[in-house]
Amino acid sequence: MAELDKNYNPETAEKKWYEFWLSSGMFTADPDDTAAPFTIVIPPPNVTGTLHMGHALNATLQDILIRWKKMSGCNVLWIPGMDHAGIATQNVVERQLAAEGVDRHTIGRERFIERVWTWKAEYGGRIINQLKRLGASCDWSRERFTLDEGLSNAVREVFVSLYEQGLIYRDNRLINWCPRCRTALSDIEVEHEDVEGKLTYIRYPFSDGSGHLTVATTRPETMLGDTAVAVNPNDERYSHAIGKTVSLPLTGRMIPVIADPSVDPAFGTGAVKVTPSHDFNDEATAKRQSPALPFITVIAPDGKMTADAGRKFAGMDRYECRRMVIRDLQDAGLVEKQEKHGHAISQCYRCKTVIEPLPALQWYVKVGPLAEQAVKAVRDGKTNFVPRSWENTYFAWMENIKDWCISRQIWWGHRIPAWYCDCGEVMVARREPEQCPKCGNINLRQEEDVLDTWFSSALWPFSTLGWPERTRELQKYYPTSVLVTGFDIIFFWVARMMMMGIKFMGDVPFNDVYIHALVRDASGQKMSKSKGNVIDPLVMMDKYGTDAFRFTLTAFAAQGRDVKFSEERVEGYRHFVNKLWNAARFILANTEGKMLPAVPDLQSLDVGSRWIVSRLSATAEDVRKALEEYRFNDAAGSMYHFIWHELCDWYIEMVKPVLYGDSADKAAVQECLVYLLERSLRLLHPFMPYVTEEIWQNMPHEGNSIVRAPFPADIPRDGAAEDQMEVLMETVTAIRTIRGELNLSPTLELRALVKTHSDHARGILSENMLFLKKLARADILKIGGDLEKPGGSSVAVRSHVEVFVPLEGLLDVDLEIERIRKEMAKLEETSEFLGSKLRNQEFLGRAPQQIVAKEREKFDDCMKKIERVRENLQKMLDLKGGGS
RNA sequence: AGGCUCGUAGCUCAGGGGGAGAGCGCUACCUUGACACGGUAGAGGUCGGCGGUUCGAAACCGCCCGGGCCUACCA
Numbered sequence: 001m002a003e004l005d006k007n008y009n010p011e012t013a014e015k016k017w018y019e020f021w022l023s024s025g026m027f028t029a030d031p032d033d034t035a036a037p038f039t040i041v042i043p044p045p046n047v048t049g050t051l052h053m054g055h056a057l058n059a060t061l062q063d064i065l066i067r068w069k070k071m072s073g074c075n076v077l078w079i080p081g082m083d084h085a086g087i088a089t090q091n092v093v094e095r096q097l098a099a100e101g102v103d104r105h106t107i108g109r110e111r112f113i114e115r116v117w118t119w120k121a122e123y124g125g126r127i128i129n130q131l132k133r134l135g136a137s138c139d140w141s142r143e144r145f146t147l148d149e150g151l152s153n154a155v156r157e158v159f160v161s162l163y164e165q166g167l168i169y170r171d172n173r174l175i176n177w178c179p180r181c182r183t184a185l186s187d188i189e190v191e192h193e194d195v196e197g198k199l200t201y202i203r204y205p206f207s208d209g210s211g212h213l214t215v216a217t218t219r220p221e222t223m224l225g226d227t228a229v230a231v232n233p234n235d236e237r238y239s240h241a242i243g244k245t246v247s248l249p250l251t252g253r254m255i256p257v258i259a260d261p262s263v264d265p266a267f268g269t270g271a272v273k274v275t276p277s278h279d280f281n282d283e284a285t286a287k288r289q290s291p292a293l294p295f296i297t298v299i300a301p302d303g304k305m306t307a308d309a310g311r312k313f314a315g316m317d318r319y320e321c322r323r324m325v326i327r328d329l330q331d332a333g334l335v336e337k338q339e340k341h342g343h344a345i346s347q348c349y350r351c352k353t354v355i356e357p358l359p360a361l362q363w364y365v366k367v368g369p370l371a372e373q374a375v376k377a378v379r380d381g382k383t384n385f386v387p388r389s390w391e392n393t394y395f396a397w398m399e400n401i402k403d404w405c406i407s408r409q410i411w412w413g414h415r416i417p418a419w420y421c422d423c424g425e426v427m428v429a430r431r432e433p434e435q436c437p438k439c440g441n442i443n444l445r446q447e448e449d450v451l452d453t454w455f456s457s458a459l460w461p462f463s464t465l466g467w468p469e470r471t472r473e474l475q476k477y478y479p480t481s482v483l484v485t486g487f488d489i490i491f492f493w494v495a496r497m498m499m500m501g502i503k504f505m506g507d508v509p510f511n512d513v514y515i516h517a518l519v520r521d522a523s524g525q526k527m528s529k530s531k532g533n534v535i536d537p538l539v540m541m542d543k544y545g546t547d548a549f550r551f552t553l554t555a556f557a558a559q560g561r562d563v564k565f566s567e568e569r570v571e572g573y574r575h576f577v578n579k580l581w582n583a584a585r586f587i588l589a590n591t592e593g594k595m596l597p598a599v600p601d602l603q604s605l606d607v608g609s610r611w612i613v614s615r616l617s618a619t620a621e622d623v624r625k626a627l628e629e630y631r632f633n634d635a636a637g638s639m640y641h642f643i644w645h646e647l648c649d650w651y652i653e654m655v656k657p658v659l660y661g662d663s664a665d666k667a668a669v670q671e672c673l674v675y676l677l678e679r680s681l682r683l684l685h686p687f688m689p690y691v692t693e694e695i696w697q698n699m700p701h702e703g704n705s706i707v708r709a710p711f712p713a714d715i716p717r718d719g720a721a722e723d724q725m726e727v728l729m730e731t732v733t734a735i736r737t738i739r740g741e742l743n744l745s746p747t748l749e750l751r752a753l754v755k756t757h758s759d760h761a762r763g764i765l766s767e768n769m770l771f772l773k774k775l776a777r778a779d780i781l782k783i784g785g786d787l788e789k790p791g792g793s794s795v796a797v798r799s800h801v802e803v804f805v806p807l808e809g810l811l812d813v814d815l816e817i818e819r820i821r822k823e824m825a826k827l828e829e830t831s832e833f834l835g836s837k838l839r840n841q842e843f844l845g846r847a848p849q850q851i852v853a854k855e856r857e858k859f860d861d862c863m864k865k866i867e868r869v870r871e872n873l874q875k876m877l878d879l880k881g882g883g884s
Numbered sequence: 885a886g887g888c889u890c891g892u893a894g895c896u897c898a899g900g901g902g903g904a905g906a907g908c909g910c911u912a913c914c915u916u917g918a919c920a921c922g923g924u925a926g927a928g929g930u931c932g933g934c935g936g937u938u939c940g941a942a943a944c945c946g947c948c949c950g951g952g953c954c955u956a957c958c959a
Binding site: 560569637653743 | 903906
């Protein structure tokens with residue numbers, strides 16, 4: 001058994017043990033293992049991504065669960081992998097091409113895709129190694145990629161199957177178009193941001209010369225595509241205008257004034273311009289009319305004006321056009337006014353470019369029937385959100401869900417398995433059709449578009465397990481146990497996995513969904529590159545060690561609250577790692593040669609040892625319960641308190657005299673220490689995998705890795721020992737308090753007399769003189785029930801004991817009197833409060849009996865203390881009177 | 885506009901019907917043979933405000949104030 005170094009070196013330990021875990025197959029799951037399965041699929045990070053705080057928290061929590069369940073005997077599987085991130089990845093490679101002076105169109109689709117794969121091989125997936133650095137115990141032999149062959153098969157199977165069932169269709173309607181990414185987006189890929197804009201009031205003259213109508217708009221350039229002006233049918237101000245036509249300025253087109261119930265008479269002028277091609281409301285209005293209003297598209301996919309916008313504006317950027325339109329209208333005297341106006345603009349979630357609604361032919365998933373089942377599964381409790389309140393978010397979206405636009409006009413992704421024939425036939429098939437079934441043509445064109453990346457991630461919980469093959473993995477590990485993720489992708493991902501899982505597996509994809517916090521900076525700001533407040537997890541791991549970093553995240557991962565992260569806190573938890581390390585060093589240095597006992601022989605042990613084993617038992621149980629309920633911070637806090645404030649502060653200190661001496665129970669105490677350390681390491685291992693393995697390997701243990709050691713359970717509790725220890729701790733603290741409050745040096749050896757209030761207390765204290773002396777740094781002169789307070793002593797009154805510290809000459813009588821009076825005041829306040837309660841008939845009559853009994857007991861205890869303190873105060877006053 | 889969430893010690897936050905807890909910070913004293921990344925003791929809070937329910941509210945309910953977030957087509 002090697003001695004531990006003076007300092008823990010995270011860098012070498014982390015490298016050594018992670019490699020060991022990998023090479024010995026610790027993380028590889030065996031579907032034939034008959035133990036109860038526990039499965040997690042990792043939220044696949046983007047292939048373009050690098051580890052940020054959110055990933056670090058997410059992976060840490062999953063790793064804790066996986067390691068804990070493994071130690072608890074489960075057949076665990078944690079599937080890792082990455083997402084091909086269509087738009088993001090394509091953007092990256094397109095930038096690369098741009099630097100070379102070409103674009104994807106010049107090199108063509110095939111060569112472009114090759115370039116992306118080359119890029120992936122070279123730069124993609126750095127995050128995987130970063131996750132390993134974090135200690136993630138994923139089964140890397142099962143790592144998947146959303147564009148790999150198996151997952152692509154799954155995607156194609158799902159697409160074709162949904163199409164055959166009429167749940168995928170193609171339609172021409174307005175879509176959210178990003179002019180920069182040049183692709184359609186789904187509704188949820190659009191972000192809304194409030195901006196201070198302008199509302200422009202424009203006059204549209206009636207074609208019959210009878211004046212004008214004024215409309216208000218935030219997007220004047222779209223007027224070029226107006227095909228009507230709408231007013232509310234019940235708006236009497238405009239009833240005369242309905243059915244008339246107005247002359248659309250700058251174009252001279254005649255457009256009708258129509259009635260539509262969607263118009264809010266209270267907004268603006270109560271008359272609204274209708275641009276069916278560039279506004280979702282207007283599209284709806286246009287389709288409601290009979291006959292439907294025409295669509296005139298004035299903005300092209302590149303964000304520039306079309307020929308239909310008129311010769312003057314064609315080819316102009318949409319914003320430049322806006323300025324030009326306003327100027328021209330002003331020149332024509334048609335701008336009534338412009339006023340400030342707060343409204344929300346839509347932007348692309350990838351590049352923040354303002355979205356342009358455009359009409360286009362796209363593929364859709366009809367989600368209604370799928371969503372219904374997905375809602376039901378949560379309502380029925382088949383899947384539980386933790387914290388539960390996230391159900392509301394899920395339901396709110398699911399119940400108002402619109403069809404999902406899944407086609408994207410990019411190249412990097414799953415190409416839609418649809419083929420077109422010149423005869424107009426559309427074929428959707430698992431394999432490329434050889435000829436058109438209708439006309440026999442063999443020159444078929446495959447759909448150019450690819451699928452939304454989220455389409456493939458929606459299948460992740462079963463596609464990664466081998467679906468559509470019926471694999472053993474699928475049988476064993478589906479449904480997965482829990483999904484751990486952030487709230488920001490409940491719509492994007494969680495909801496869609498629910499729909500697809502239920503549809504294709506006939507069962508929910510996970511039993512629990514644990515929604516964790518967002519990691520923010522110390523002042524609560526969201527971390528972002530533009531704000532410059534990003535903290536790099538890798539830097540934290542380099543500086544403080546992975547275990548300290550993980551423990552920090554865990555300790556702050558309280559449910560329902562964001563993690564405000566600051567470096568100081570990591571430093572604080574590095575101290576905890578150091579504390580553990582040093583405790584281990586001490587134990588191993590003082591138990592040389594002692595083997596690990598199965599269970600310490602408690603009967604033969606002192607009260608302190610029985611107490612600490614009992615505390616370990618309680619802590620293990622706390623941690624288990626906390627993890628069952630995903631209260632990670634509680635688990636962390638519980639262990640921190642046990643290790644630092646019970647094991648180190650009390651137990652190790654109190655057994656030092658035994659270890660340094662040669663008493664009969666020395667061997668038993670040594671065994672107990674080895675046991676405590678070993679079990680504590682196991683308890684901590686899921687949270688701090690590296691330092692625990694490092695210590696464990698250097699001490700007596702069974703097995704080849706702590707990864708496979710059982711999680712502590714069935715440790716004996718000993719209530720009697722906990723009660724007895726309370727008397728000891730109370731007495732020690734009383735003496736220390738006197739020392740502290742009288743400002744006596746810690747090195748000064750005090751003498752103390754302990755007056756006990758029961759035989760019980762007297763017995764315990766007498767048996768543990770050695771501990772008392774050591775912990776209180778005092779010579780215990782006497783212990784007894786009928787001691788007299790020696791003159792010139794300082795006193796502390798406690799529940800079980802009264803402590804006298806004789807301080808002839810040293811005692812500052814005035815200071816002591818002040819101390820006692822302060823104590824008296826506190827006690828009197830308490831007794832007053834409790835007394836008035838116990839005099840209150842309503843309290844006595846209505847409060848539960850056990851509460852009343854408890855309050856009475858507290859009151860009696862308080863009164864006894866007051867009595868004793870009063871006596872002591874009187875003696876002190878006498879002493880002062882006599883002395884002066 | 886709707887919905888959610890938070891407001892507790894200087895800071896960060898637990899807790900949750902029976903007179904307030906932790907970590908860090910702060911103060912005093914201490915190189916006691918694991919650890920100064922340490923030890924001991926201490927100071928510090930009318931639990932955002934106002935009402936209500938209750939024998940009893942920091943906790944439950946309502947309103948208000950103040951942060952944060954999400955959803956939404958008000959042109």
